[in-house]
Amino acid sequence: MPDVVVVEVEELAGCPAPACAVRVIVGHVGDPALGGIAAGIGVPNNIETVRLCEPDSVAVRADRARVRAVSLTPQFPSPSSPTSSSDRPFDWVDDVAAQRRRAGLDREVRVREADDESLDLASNDYLGLSAHPVVRRAAADAALRWGAGSTGSRLVTGTTALHRELEVELADACGVEAALVFSSGYAANLAAVTALTGPDTLIVSDRHDHASLIDGCRLARSRTVVVDHGSPTAVDAALAAHGGPAMVLTESVFSVDGDSAPLCKLHAVCRAHGAGLLVDDAHGLGVLSPGGALPALDLGGAGDVVATATLSKALGSQGGVVLGPRRVIEHLTQTARTFIFDTGLAPACAAAALAALRLVRAEPDRCDRVRRVAERLHGRLTSAGLTVSTPGAAVIGIPASSPTAAAEWAQACRQRGVVVGCFRPPSVPDEASRLRLTARADLTDAALDRAVDTIVATARQRRRPQEVLPGGSCQRRSR
Ligand SMILES: Cc1ncc(COP(=O)(O)O)c(C=O)c1O
Numbered sequence: 001m002p003d004v005v006v007v008e009v010e011e012l013a014g015c016p017a018p019a020c021a022v023r024v025i026v027g028h029v030g031d032p033a034l035g036g037i038a039a040g041i042g043v044p045n046n047i048e049t050v051r052l053c054e055p056d057s058v059a060v061r062a063d064r065a066r067v068r069a070v071s072l073t074p075q076f077p078s079p080s081s082p083t084s085s086s087d088r089p090f091d092w093v094d095d096v097a098a099q100r101r102r103a104g105l106d107r108e109v110r111v112r113e114a115d116d117e118s119l120d121l122a123s124n125d126y127l128g129l130s131a132h133p134v135v136r137r138a139a140a141d142a143a144l145r146w147g148a149g150s151t152g153s154r155l156v157t158g159t160t161a162l163h164r165e166l167e168v169e170l171a172d173a174c175g176v177e178a179a180l181v182f183s184s185g186y187a188a189n190l191a192a193v194t195a196l197t198g199p200d201t202l203i204v205s206d207r208h209d210h211a212s213l214i215d216g217c218r219l220a221r222s223r224t225v226v227v228d229h230g231s232p233t234a235v236d237a238a239l240a241a242h243g244g245p246a247m248v249l250t251e252s253v254f255s256v257d258g259d260s261a262p263l264c265k266l267h268a269v270c271r272a273h274g275a276g277l278l279v280d281d282a283h284g285l286g287v288l289s290p291g292g293a294l295p296a297l298d299l300g301g302a303g304d305v306v307a308t309a310t311l312s313k314a315l316g317s318q319g320g321v322v323l324g325p326r327r328v329i330e331h332l333t334q335t336a337r338t339f340i341f342d343t344g345l346a347p348a349c350a351a352a353a354l355a356a357l358r359l360v361r362a363e364p365d366r367c368d369r370v371r372r373v374a375e376r377l378h379g380r381l382t383s384a385g386l387t388v389s390t391p392g393a394a395v396i397g398i399p400a401s402s403p404t405a406a407a408e409w410a411q412a413c414r415q416r417g418v419v420v421g422c423f424r425p426p427s428v429p430d431e432a433s434r435l436r437l438t439a440r441a442d443l444t445d446a447a448l449d450r451a452v453d454t455i456v457a458t459a460r461q462r463r464r465p466q467e468v469l470p471g472g473s474c475q476r477r478s479r
Contacts, residue, residue, distance in 0.1 A: 079092060103403065104402065104403040104404030104407055104424070105403050105424055105425060117417070118414070118417050118418065118419045119417055119418045119419065119447055119450060119451055119454075120419050120440070121418060121419060121420050121421075121437045121438055121439075121440075121443075121451050122419045122420050122421040122436070122437075122438065123438060123440075124283075124312065124313035124314075124438060125313070125316050125440060126286065126287055126313055126314045126370050126393075126394045126438060126439065126440055126441065127286055127287075127314050127315075127316065127356075127360065127366045127367075127370060127440070127441045127442075128316075128366075128440050128441055128442030129314070129315060129316035129356040129359060129360075129366075130316030130317070130352075131316075132316065132355075132356070132359065134355050134359060135316055135317070135352050135355045135356050135359070136352075137355075138351040138352055138354065138355035139317070139348040139349070139351055139352040139355075140348070141351065142162060142347040142348045142350065142351030142352075143346075143347065143348040145347070146160050146162070146347035146348075147347065148346065148348070149343065149346055149347075150163075150343055150344035150345060150346055150347060151343075151344075152343060152344065153339075153340060153341065153342065153343060153344060154181075154339055154340075154342075154344040155333075155339070155340055158343055158344025158345075159344055160347050160350065162347050162350040162351050162354060163181055163344065163345065163347075163350050165354060166179075166181055166350050166353055166354045166357070167179040167180060167181055167321075169354060169357055169358070170321055170323065170357065171323060173290055173291035173295075173357060173360075173361055174281075174285075174291040174292055174294050174295060174300055174307065174323045175291060175294055175295040175300020175301060176294065176300050176301065176307070176323045176324050176325070177301075177324070177325050177326040177329070178323070178324070178325070178326040178328075178329035178330075179321050179322065179323045179329065180321065180322045180329050180332050180333060180336075180339065181311075181319055181320070181321050181344075181345055181350065182319065182320040182321065182322070182338060182339060182342070182345065183318075183319060183320070183338075183342050183343060183344065183345050184310065184312070184318065184319060184320045185212065185280075185282050185308065185309065185310025185311070185312060185319075185320035185321075186212040186215075186320065187320055187338035187339075187342055188308045188309070188310070188320030188321055188322050188338075189210070189212035189213050189215075189216050189280060189308050189320070190212065190215060190216045190219060190336075190337075190338045191322060191332055191336035191337070191338045191339055192216070192278055192306055192308050192322050192332070192336075193213060193216025193217060193219070193220050193247075193249065193278065194216055194219050194220045194336070194337065195331060195332050195335045195336040195337075196247060196276065196278070196306065196328070196331075196332075197220045197221075197222040197247055198221070198222065198245070199221050199222065200222075200244055200245055201220075201222040201223075201244075201245045201246060201247055202222065202223055202224075202225060202238070202239070202242040202244065202245070202246040202247075203217050203220060203222050203223070203224040203225070203246070203247055203248075203249060204224075204225050204227055204235050204238045204239060204246060204247070204248045204249065204275070205217055205224055205225070205226050205227070205248075205249045206226075206227060206229055206230065206249065206250045206251070206254075206261065207226050207227065207228060207229045208229045208230075208251070208254045208256070208257070209249055209250065209251060209280070210251060210255050210280060210282070211426075211427075212280075213249050213251075213278075213280060216249075217249070225238045225242075229254075230259065230261055230262060232262055232265040232266050232268075232269045235248055235266060235269050235270075236269045236272070236273075239269065239270075239272075239273035239275055240273065245274075245275075246273065246274075246275035246276070247275060247276040247277070247278055248266060248269075248270050248275055248276070248277050248278065249278045249280070250263070250266060250277070250278070250279055250280070251279070251280040251281075251282065251283065252279050252280065252281045252283065252284035252288065252292065252293035252307075252392075253281075253282075253283035253284045253287070253288070253293070253392045253393040253394075253395065254283075254392075254395075255282065255283055255395065256395070256397055256423055256427070256428055256432075256434065256436055257389040257395070257396075257397035257434075258283070258374075258389055258390075258391045258392055258393060258394065258395025258396050258397060258436075259389055259390060259391075259392050260392030260393070261279075263279060263293060263297050263299065264297055264299075267299060267302065267304075267305065270304060271304065275304075276304050276305075276306065277302075277304060277305045277306070278305075278306050278307075278308070279293060279294070279299075279305065279306070279307045279308070280307070280308050280309070281293050281294065281307045281308065281309045281323075282308070282309055282310045282313055283313060283393050283394065283395060284296070284309075284393060285309040285310075285313070285314055285315070286313070286314025286315055286356075286357075286360045286366075286367065287314050287367055287370055287371065287393040287394050288367070288392075288393055289364075289367060290357075290360045290361045290364055290367060292307070292309060293307070294307055294323070303325050305324065306322065306323070306324035306325075306328055307322070307323045307324065308320065308321065308322050308323070309321050309323070311345075311349065311353040311356075314356075314360065314370075314394075315352075315353045315356040315357060315360070316352065316356050317349045317350075317352035317353040317356060318345070318346075318349040318352075318353075319345040319349050319350065319353055322336075366441045367441075369441040370393075370394050370439050370440060370441040371391075371393065371394070371439075373394075373439035373440065373441065373443050373448060374391040374393065374394050374395075374396060374439035375391065376445070376448060377391075377396055377437060377439055377448060377451075377452065378390060378391055378396055380448075380449070380452040381396070381398070381452060381455065381456070384452065384456040385456075386398060386455070386456065386459060387399055391439070394438055394439045394440070395436060395437070395438055395439075396436070396437045396438075396439070397423075397434045397435070397436055397437075398434055398435040398436075398437065398455070399432065399433075399434045400433045400434050400435060401433075402433060403424035403425065403433045405433070406422050406423070406424055406433040406434060406435060407422055407424065409422075409435060409458060409459065410422035410435055412458035412461065413435075413454055413455060413458050416454045416457075416458065417454075418450070418451050418454040418455065420435045420436070420437055420455065421435060421436035421437065421438070422434075422435060422436070423435075423436050435455070437451075437455075
């Protein structure tokens with residue numbers, strides 16, 4: 001019996017309501033290549049048929065085969081749309097904008113005032129260090145000493161003594177041999193994934209991996225398999241089916257729901273297959289321990305583990321880092337395109353991250369406090385009857401029934417002075433819109449209680465903002 005994966009719904013001109021057709025891709029049961037399709041990362045050669053049919057026929061097909069994943073994302077027009085004409089090549093963006101608005105997916109760039117007094121449960125400033133006087137002072141001094149920008153690629157003029165010092169201290173804090181600093185966490189992830197894989201490498205990526213890891217997969221010239229979230233068993237199966245060089249990608253603490261990956265089990269599986277493990281520790285660094293997940297789980301010195309992190313969350317600055325064995329870091333220095341062809345991190349950011357790292361290491365109470373705040377937030381929201389994710393560190397996700405419900409809920413909170421994150425496609429899969437709350441070490445209990453009261457009161461005002469849609473679990477990723 002073939003296994004059917006319904007990958008996406010395409011809008012077709014002239015199609016009866018609901019104005020869409022379903023693309024069905026038929027492959028073999030257990031074929032790990034199907035995961036890659038579901039993530040939109042290329043269509044491998046070994047797919048037998050690609051057919052278009054209307055939604056109802058999926059049910060018919062389901063009689064004969066098992067439907068594994070259904071997604072109802074409308075396909076927006078693209079540059080190839082017939083609405084474009086040669087002298088107005090960008091007309092199609094208006095159609096995209098109109099459809100985006102109808103789907104409740106429009107986003108707004110809001111200007112944050114320096115004296116904004118809203119209660120912030122949306123930023124990633126987990127330890128409140130971005131405004132710490134020592135960190136600000138370090139940034140200001142560095143700008144005065146070194147100038148506003150780093151002036152060039154890290155390999156040309158963009159490396160200052162601050163960059164080197166930061167790399168040495170990050171490596172030490174994380175218990176690894178070496179570190180390489182990038183201009184962002186995004187660039188660090190692109191570097192690690194592309195530089196450490198080749199045409200024969202299988203990349204195994206968790207379904208909830210961050211967009212920067214996904215984009216790394218897209219840029220790498222390797223086959224990618226997307227596996228069930230947090231499942232060492234699924235990783236094991238994918239690696240066993242491949243049998244060659246492989247790298248497994250995961251986050252330590254997932255960015256949207258804030259849950260922890262089973263890192264020790266994943267590492268054991270990787271070891272059994274001789275695969276490398278790449279851990280994005282963006283939400284673990286400075287929160288799980290001063291040095292993040294690797295030292296917390298005793299994985300720091302492992303020769304088969306590489307970590308990445310951003311300096312923009314717990315460390316309150318900007319920039320990214322890849323951490324691991326010295327020879328791996330040297331390889332990235334020589335080959336990673338986002339290291340070679342990108343201007344180095346601004347000296348002020350390097351200095352701020354360094355000052356923040358020193359504070360975190362000298363005063364580890366901040367890590368404990370932020371986790372206690374997250375637990376309290378989780379406990380209070382759960383007792384108020386809301387469905388919320390269990391925080392592995394500082395992040396809590398609150399599912400909403402639709403993108404519009406999430407946006408309206410977040411807006412109602414904002415109007416009452418509480419800023420929460422609102423995640424809708426393409427930041428999350430189609431049916432997984434949600435509020436995202438971040439605990440901060442500097443939140444007082446009174447502020448926390450006010451935030452919870454606001455979130456709960458605004459939930460009650462809305463019509464069932466958490467009503468779960470049929471089949472509402474995350475079956476695929478879309479970003
Ligand atoms: C898990 C994860 N990885 C990487 C990044 C990218 O980091 P940066 O913002 O420094 O580019 C983020 C940022 O949101 C993230 O959440």
